[in-house]
Amino acid sequence: MYDDLTPVMIVAALKNVKEFHIDLIDLTHELVNENGELDEVKVALKRKEIDEAADQAEAYVKSVREAVSRITRFQERSYVVNPNH
Numbered sequence: 001m002y003d004d005l006t007p008v009m010i011v012a013a014l015k016n017v018k019e020f021h022i023d024l025i026d027l028t029h030e031l032v033n034e035n036g037e038l039d040e041v042k043v044a045l046k047r048k049e050i051d052e053a054a055d056q057a058e059a060y061v062k063s064v065r066e067a068v069s070r071i072t073r074f075q076e077r078s079y080v081v082n083p084n085h
Contacts, residue, residue: 013070020060024053 027050033039043050 009074010071013067013074017063017067020056022053022057022060024050024057027053 027046031038031042031046031050033042
């Protein structure tokens with residue numbers, strides 16, 4: 001599907017995707033008990049942090065989806081320019 005993509009196209013598509021550290025992943029490690037299950041008390045105490053981390057993760061997902069969309073548009077343009085594919 002992406003055979004005609006050049007490195008320049010990929011860099012252009014990814015240039016607006018910022019590097020993220022997903023806090024939600026770190027929080028999950030803090031919120032489990034010794035049995036590996038979520039500790040409801042810890043979850044309740046860190047509710048605000050969890051909500052902020054979830055918002056952060058959603059923003060990251062949105063930026064990645066936008067990058068994938070740009071790559072797809074580059075591919076579609078490639079087919080228009082090179083209709084023999």
